[in-house]
Amino acid sequence: MSVMTKGKVTDVKELKHIAKKIRLHILHMLTKSGSGHTGGSLSAVDVAVAIYFSKMSFDPKDPSWKDRDRFILSKGHAAPLLYAIMAEAGYFPMDVIDNLRKVESPLQGHPCCTSLPGVEVSTGSLGQGLSVANGIALGLRLDKNPARVFCVMGDGEIQEGQIWEAAMTAAHYKIDNLCAVVDNNGLQIDGPVQKVMGIAPIHDKWAAFGWHVIGIDGHNMEKILNALAEAESIKGKPTVIIANTTKGKGVSFFEDKVEYHGITPTPEEYERAVKEIHNG
């Protein structure tokens, strides 16, 4: 595959089709590995697919191409999502996803940039991706490089104090070549986010930190595309998309279930899940 140019896939139907394939890849690799994070990988699929396939320029054959747009998965536990997208985009052969979490696999439990070219920075310890995204955005600006930076965070993740340090930085330095996304699926390991440690009102918090805030249904592809276009048009301040999502989205018996944060489908559940996604 040659360089993917901006707006390569703009057809909503096609993007939805890609999202379906990505969900199937995620379920396949998680079932095969027997460990990993199911719920939070599935919740962010639609947003991540829209970013990668409709917005980003990149070259899977030259992962360090200097003009590429950057994607930072700050919620590193959704690694299967990133790997599924990268495989689908042609960064590596699809059968590599069978090695998720295996010894010496480039597909580490959480993304590792030194073992998998195309991963911009290693993540997994939460709250750190936005700072790195800011740094990349500032570096690109110094070089007058028009490339853009995307950063996907979890809603539980924004309990980390460093996120708010980085939120200040992005507004202070008027970083507008950055679009952040909060995958607002409402659940974290110990339960509902609002019960574990309330983060509401999310919109007001980001707005108070100087961000342009867009709230959308994070599973509505048209709305995601509109939000990404709006983010690109906002100048002089950073934009965050609060994507309201469902944890485990796409598989009815995983949806909104706290327990599917960190466990994987059984072979039987996998068969049922695949059927649901094909029919969905």
Add this chain to the structure above:
Amino acid sequence: MGERAASNVGAHRDAPGKEEKKAKATRDEYGDTLLELGKKRSDIVVLDADLSGSTKTAKFAKAFPDRFFNMGIAEQDMVGTAAGLSLTGKVPFASTFAVFETGRAWDQIRLTVCYSNTNVKLVATHSGITVGEDGASHQALEDIALMRALPNMTVIVPADSAETASVINAVADFKGPVYVRLGRAKVPYVMPDDYKFRIGKAFAFKIGKDVNLIAAGIMVAIAKKAADILSNDGIDTGVINMSTIKPLDGETLLKAARNSKLIVTAEEHSVIGGLGGAVCEFLAENHPVPVKRIGINDTFGCSGNPDELLKIHGLTAEDIVKTVKGALK
């Protein structure tokens, strides 16, 4: 943070002379060297966490405002942002006090600098007890241990300002994570005029037949003074500046251990996990010999002027002499 006239560590007992006049704080040299690097290289960027006046990055900030990022009092974000800048080909120098740089942002250094193997230069000032009056909260005595434990990290502690200039230039050319430990107080020049720092290469002023003093940072000048006293007393004493603590120069260390009866390490850091720890680990596995570690003995510092604190913590030339004589008895 008051900017008082810093005392002249390790040189105060000398009669006024060449050494005292030539003393300069390593942080001052850092500020000057960074400014020169900035003129030569447009890829150099600098970050600070609201201490640019003290770390001396303010000189770079004034000359190159577009390439300087004050991150406010937010060390974790500073480290992550530095990692991001490095991913666009910039060579970021991120500075604050050693205690905040290494302690406050350790997990950030671990994940986005070391595990990600990004080209970030962490240059911390105000290390050790010679921070002085600000007291224990501001005196990093564990930073070498924290940084040394991280894979991919290079750890460097320059002995004087001339070496600091050499170190900063070397790390700017080196690809990979580096931690450089600098101080607040003035230190006398100890390295020979023709000395040039190389990462991973220790400098032996002399290899002694009785004892070799392995020192880093401000303790190099103090160890040299101790060596003079010991030599006058007929004890053949060598001094080695182990400015790169990781990777340790095992070759020079082995030479010193094979040629003498005793190794004494001297550092302005906890005896746990720093230079003394590194030397013991290496020698225990490769050439076990008696070792004494001079450093901070598993305690916090306190307020006071730097020279008083060096005395209280047993880091003077006289303390080294006593330790050597006691061990050689």
